[in-house]
Amino acid sequence: MSVTPEEFKRIVAQAEREYPNECCGAVLVKEGCPEDRVFLQCRNIQDELHAREPERYPRTARTAYHIGPEDFRAIDDRVAKGYHPLIYHSHIDTGAYFSETDKRIAVFQGEPLNPNATYLVVSVLQGKVADANAFAWDPGRRDFLPVPFRAD
16 A cells, blocks of 8 residues: 555644644545545544543543544545545554554454555654554454555
8 A cells, every 4th residue: 555745744744743642544545546545634532532431541642543433434434435545543752563452443353344454653753753654454364464655
C-alpha cells in the first residue's frame, strides 16, 4: 500500500499538530481504480471515553486512539463500496511498531475486522515525525506483519 506524497504530508502535519496525543485517520483507495482516493482525518475520542469510563478506558489519547463513531461509519461505508483502507495513527515518543493494543483493536474473536486493511503507524518524537511503518494481516501467520510502505 502506498500513499501519495501529499497524503503523507497531511498525515505528518496532523501527527505533529495533535502531539502529545495520538492522531488517527484513513486513506481509502478504490479497488481497481487507484486514482479514486479519499483522505479522512479522524477525531481521536480516547480522552472522551476515558473521562466517561476510566475503568473501561484507562488510557488517555497520549497512549491510545479510538476513532469516533461518525468517522468509523464513514470508513466502513467506503469499505462496503470497494475501497481498501489504510488506517493510520501515531505513537507518541516511541517507535513506529504495531503494538499488542493495536492488534487487539484490529481483530474481533481472533479474526481481523478488515483483512484488506493496511495499518500505518507514525512515530512522533518530541513533536516531530521520526519514522513510519506499515503492517497488514498475514492469514498464514495469523498476525499483523510489516509490509513495504511508500509515500509516492
